[in-house]
Amino acid sequence: MHTLALAEELHRQGVAVEVIALGDPRTGFFRRVDAPLHLIPSPPPLETLEQRVAAAIDALTDGLRSRRAAATLPHILHVQDCISARAAVRLRDEGAPVFVLRTVHHVDDFTTPDLIECQLRSILDPDRLLVVSRMWRDLLAAEYGVEATVVTNGVASSRFTVEPTAEEIAARRARIGAEGRFLVLTVGGIEPRKGSDHLVRAMALLRERLDRSPVLAVIGGHSFQDHRAYRDGVLASLPGLGLELGRDVVLLGTLPDDEIPGWYHAADAFAFPSVNEGFGLVVLEALAAGTPTVVTDLPVFREYLKAGHDALVVQAGDDQDLAAQLDRLATDPALRASLTTAGRLVAARFTWSACASQHRVVYDEVL
Numbered sequence: 564m565h566t567l568a569l570a571e572e573l574h575r576q577g578v579a580v581e582v583i584a585l586g587d588p589r590t591g592f593f594r595r596v597d598a599p600l601h602l603i604p605s606p607p608p609l610e611t612l613e614q615r616v617a618a619a620i621d622a623l624t625d626g627l628r629s630r631r632a633a634a635t636l637p638h639i640l641h642v643q644d645c646i647s648a649r650a651a652v653r654l655r656d657e658g659a660p661v662f663v664l665r666t667v668h669h670v671d672d673f674t675t676p677d678l679i680e681c682q683l684r685s686i687l688d689p690d691r692l693l694v695v696s697r698m699w700r701d702l703l704a705a706e707y708g709v710e711a712t713v714v715t716n717g718v719a720s721s722r723f724t725v726e727p728t729a730e731e732i733a734a735r736r737a738r739i740g741a742e743g744r745f746l747v748l749t750v751g752g753i754e755p756r757k758g759s760d761h762l763v764r765a766m767a768l769l770r771e772r773l774d775r776s777p778v779l780a781v782i783g784g785h786s787f788q789d790h791r792a793y794r795d796g797v798l799a800s801l802p803g804l805g806l807e808l809g810r811d812v813v814l815l816g817t818l819p820d821d822e823i824p825g826w827y828h829a830a831d832a833f834a835f836p837s838v839n840e841g842f843g844l845v846v847l848e849a850l851a852a853g854t855p856t857v858v859t860d861l862p863v864f865r866e867y868l869k870a871g872h873d874a875l876v877v878q879a880g881d882d883q884d885l886a887a888q889l890d891r892l893a894t895d896p897a898l899r900a901s902l903t904t905a906g907r908l909v910a911a912r913f914t915w916s917a918c919a920s921q922h923r924v925v926y927d928e929v930l
Contacts, residue, residue, distance in 0.1 A: 564844055565668070565695075566643050567596055568717060572919040574598035578926070581637060583630075585623055585646075594820040601630075612789060613677045616646060620681075623650035631659050639664055639929055641922075645671075645678075648685035655690075662929050665689035667699060667711065669841030672756075683707075693925065695842045698862040714922055717915035718847035723824045724907070735829040739813040745769075745777040745893040748830035748854070750823075750845040751837075752784035753794040753814075758836035758859065760797050761882050763812060765836070767804035768886035770811070773893055779812045779834075782826060827852035831899070832892045837861065838879045847913055850874070850906035855899045857888050867913070873905045 566582065573580045574597065582598055585605035592600065603626030606618040627650060630636040640651040641664045651663045667686060673679045686692070686703065692711035694700045700711045727735075736742055747766065753759040762779065770776045784794075801808055808814070815826070827833065833849035833856045840863055849856045850873070858864045859879040870876035875891065877884040892899055 565666075565716060567592070567594075567598075568719065568915045569918055569922060570598040571596065572717075572915040573922065576916075576919055576923070578919075578923065579637075583626070583637075585619060585626075593817075603627075613675060616678065616681060619646045620649045620653075623647060624653050627651065627654050627659075628657075636661060638662065639926060641666070642685075642689070643668065645681050645685040648689055649681060652684070652688045662691070663689040664691050664693065664925070664929065666693040666695065666714070667703060667841075668695060669699065669839060670702070672839065691925075691929065693922075696863045696866055698866065699841065712925060714925070715913060715918055716842045716844055716847065717913050717918040718844065718851050718910050719915060720851040720907075720910050723827060723848055723851035723910075724853070725824065727825050727828050731825060732829045735825060739778060739780055739815075740810060741778040741780070741829075744775050745773060745832070745889075746830045747777060747779045747832050747834050747889060748782070748826055748849075749779065749834050749836075750782045750848075751835075752790070753781060753797050754790040755793050756837060756839045758838045758879065759793075760800070761836050761838075761880055761885060762834055763797055763801060763806065764804060764882040765834075765885035765889060766811065767806055768882060769889050769893070770805065772886065772890045776811060777889075777893065778810075780815055780826065780830065781812065782815045782818055782823065784814065784816055823848070824852060827854045830854055832857065832889060834885070834889065835859070836877065836879065836885055840864070846874075847910050851910035853903040853907055855892050855902040856906060857885065857892070867909060869905075872901075873909045874902065 570580050570582045580598060582600045584602055586602040588602045606622045609615050609618055639662050642648040642651050643666050648665050655661050655663050673682055686707050692709055693714050694711045695716045697713055700713050703709050703711050751757045766779045806812055827849055833854040835846055835858045837859055840861055842863055856874040858874050858876055860876050868874045875888040877888050
């Protein structure tokens with residue numbers, strides 16, 4: 564989302580920009596991209612994450628080599644992850660006249676040597692680094708000995724502030740059996756980094772506090788990494804918690820992009836109990852929509868949220884605390900209203916226009 568929104572805003576501002584990505588050229592991206600787009604055929608799926616990463620790096624490198632041979636390679640290759648960073652550095656080290664600029668959104672907790680090395684090289688080898696928060700700037704300096712420039716993230720507030728009709732909201736809630744029940748939304752699927760196991764345990768505790776059982780709706784789940792074992796474990800824990808899949812926990816999966824704003828408005832609260840996060844773009848989306856939000860006490864969230872004013876903040880991994888804060892939202896309309904007002908003011912500060920302007924300064928320095 565960062566890549567596409569940034570590219571579109573740069574394009575609107577008259578910057579010569581192109582999104583280059585792996586994908587299926589026949590079907591395109593998951594949404595329309597209002598900027599020049601070049602898709603390089605992605606390799607077939609392989610069994611392990613290590614194999615998928617290696618194949619993706621090779622495919623992207625070959626695609627960039629073809630662009631170089633056709634003299635259509637950009638001067639700056641602005642990469643956003645380990646895979647594109649490794650491909651761009653390969654090309655540069657082969658003698659291509661490119662500058663490799665890398666945005667580090669977060670650092671994954673990889674455990675295998677190949678992936679640890681891939682991530683390390685993708686941080687140390689680019690010509691310059693950007694980060695989206697002060698926390699990650701400080702972490703890269705302390706743990707990797709590298710300097711990075713902070714550029715803020717953004718949100719298309721106008722897309723999320725449009726209020727659906729009461730009928731549209733009611734239809735969404737009825738679709739998942741949430742009529743008359745407190746509806747908690749989370750976005751990002753079920754995976755370890757998102758604290759999904761803590762969230763379902765908190766929902767079980769919340770159920771004991773409320774007269775009517777609440778509903779958790781989960782959007783997302785499509786990931787390059789394989790979280791099946793963790794996901795299966797979380798779902799297997801539901802019966803023991805007194806929760807029923809499809810009734811108390813509803814998996815909406817990967818939805819069309821234009822459906823997402825409506826679900827923020829349909830929800831009574833947004834929960835994002837991450838244990839590791841780069842910035843939390845979906846938090847900005849929830850705030851822009853006016854959805855009262857609960858996040859964990861991560862340094863990155865403290866950079867732009869004031870606990871108790873813009874959002875409720877809980878200790879990461881504390882199921883009881885998360886349940887208690889969700890209970891406050893379920894039973895205190897005045898609190899929900901104040902968080903809605905304050906949250907929208909926070910989201911309004913983070914525009915893609917400002918994000919693009921910060922990037923243009925960096926691009927001008929590089930050029």
